[in-house]
Amino acid sequence: MQTLSIGELAERSGVASQAIRYYEKEKLMPAPERTEANYRRYPLDAVARLQFIVHAKQWGFTLDEIRELLILQDANGDRAQAKRIAAEKLHKIREQIKHLSRIEAVLSKTLDECAGEGPMQEGCPIVEAIAEQGE
Amino acid sequence: MQTLSIGELAERSGVASQAIRYYEKEKLMPAPERTEANYRRYPLDAVARLQFIVHAKQWGFTLDEIRELLILQDANGDRAQAKRIAAEKLHKIREQIKHLSRIEAVLSKTLDECAGEGPMQEGCPIVEAIAEQGE
DNA sequence: CTTGACCTTAAAGTTGACTTGAAGGTTATC
DNA sequence: GATAACCTTCAAGTCAACTTTAAGGTCAAG
Numbered sequence: 001m002q003t004l005s006i007g008e009l010a011e012r013s014g015v016a017s018q019a020i021r022y023y024e025k026e027k028l029m030p031a032p033e034r035t036e037a038n039y040r041r042y043p044l045d046a047v048a049r050l051q052f053i054v055h056a057k058q059w060g061f062t063l064d065e066i067r068e069l070l071i072l073q074d075a076n077g078d079r080a081q082a083k084r085i086a087a088e089k090l091h092k093i094r095e096q097i098k099h100l101s102r103i104e105a106v107l108s109k110t111l112d113e114c115a116g117e118g119p120m121q122e123g124c125p126i127v128e129a130i131a132e133q134g135e
Numbered sequence: 136m137q138t139l140s141i142g143e144l145a146e147r148s149g150v151a152s153q154a155i156r157y158y159e160k161e162k163l164m165p166a167p168e169r170t171e172a173n174y175r176r177y178p179l180d181a182v183a184r185l186q187f188i189v190h191a192k193q194w195g196f197t198l199d200e201i202r203e204l205l206i207l208q209d210a211n212g213d214r215a216q217a218k219r220i221a222a223e224k225l226h227k228i229r230e231q232i233k234h235l236s237r238i239e240a241v242l243s244k245t246l247d248e249c250a251g252e253g254p255m256q257e258g259c260p261i262v263e264a265i266a267e268q269g270e
Numbered sequence: 271c272t273t274g275a276c277c278t279t280a281a282a283g284t285t286g287a288c289t290t291g292a293a294g295g296t297t298a299t300c
Numbered sequence: 301g302a303t304a305a306c307c308t309t310c311a312a313g314t315c316a317a318c319t320t321t322a323a324g325g326t327c328a329a330g
Contacts, residue, residue, distance in 0.1 A: 083251035126221045
C-alpha cells in the first residue's frame with residue numbers, strides 16, 4: 001500500500017505540514033503510522049480527510065464543529081446528529097446574514113445620502129448615523 | 136463643569152473601565168485630565184464618544200477603522216474620507232453577505248434532502264456535500 | 271562524507287479586543 | 301483608624317487557528 005510523508009500529504013492537500021501536525025494534536029487527524037526513524041506515513045485517504053476539513057472550514061465550520069462531524073463519521077454515528085450539527089450551523093449563518101443585512105441597509109442608505117463633500121464640522125451623515133443608533 | 140470618574144463613565148456608557156483604559160492606550164479615547172491623586176476625570180461628552188465606538192463596533196467596524204473615523208471627526212477632516220472608509224466597509228460587508236449566502240443556500244438545500252435517519256455508513260448527504268465541493 | 275532538504279518535538283509568537291491578575295495608592299464609611 | 305470600594309500601572313492570559321522559531325535527527329545526492 002502506498003503511503004505519503006507529511007510533506008507529500010501537505011502538497012497534495014494544500015495544507016501546511018505544521019497545520020497537519022496541529023490537526024493531529026487537535027484530534028481532527030488520526031495519529032498515523034511511523035517509520036523506524038519516527039517519520040509519519042499517511043494512507044492515501046488522508047488527503048480526502050484533509051480536504052473535508054478544508055471545505056468545512058470554507059463553509060464556516062469551526063474546528064470544534066468539524067471534529068464533531070469527523071467523530072460521527074469515524075464512529076459510523078447517527079445521521080440525525082450530523083443533521084443537528086448542520087442545522088445549528090445553518091441557524092448561526094442565517095443570524096449572521098440578518099445582522100450583516102441590517103448593517104448593509106443602513107450603511108448603503110447613509111452613503112447615498114452623503115454627498116461626500118465639505119468638512120465634518122457638524123452633520124456628516126455617516127458619523128451621525130453611527131452615533132445615533134448603530135443597531 | 137461636571138466630570139466623571141472612570142467607574143462612573145463605565146457605568147453610563149456600558150463599557151468596562153479596563154476597556155476604556157485600553158481605548159485610551161489605543162488612541163480611541165483622548166487622555167483625560169487627572170486629579171491630584173492621578174485619577175482620571177472625564178467630561179460628560181466622553182459618554183457619547185464611547186457610545187459611538189460601541190455602535191461602530193456593532194456595525195462591524197474594527198477599532199482601526201473606528202480610530203480613522205474619530206481622527207477625521209477630531210481633526211474636522213474631509214467628509215470625502217469618511218465616505219471612503221464607510222464605502223470600503225460596505226464593500227466588505229457585501230462580500231461577507233455573498234459568501235454566507237452561498238453557504239446558506241447549499242446548507243439549507245442539503246438539510247432538506249437529508250432525512251436525518253439511519254447510520255452514516257455511506258452517503259450521509261451532509262457529509263458528502265462538504266466533502267465534494269465546499270465552495 | 272558533507273551539504274541540504276526533509277523530518278522530529280516543544281515552545282513561543284501572531285491577531286484583535288479585550289480580561290484578569292498583581293501590587294499598591296486613595297477615598298468614603300463605620 | 302480600619303475596612304471596603306474605588307483608583308493606578310504594568311504584565312500576562314484568553315480565544316482560534318494556526319505560524320514561527322529553535323534545536324536537533326535522517327536521508328538522498330554528489
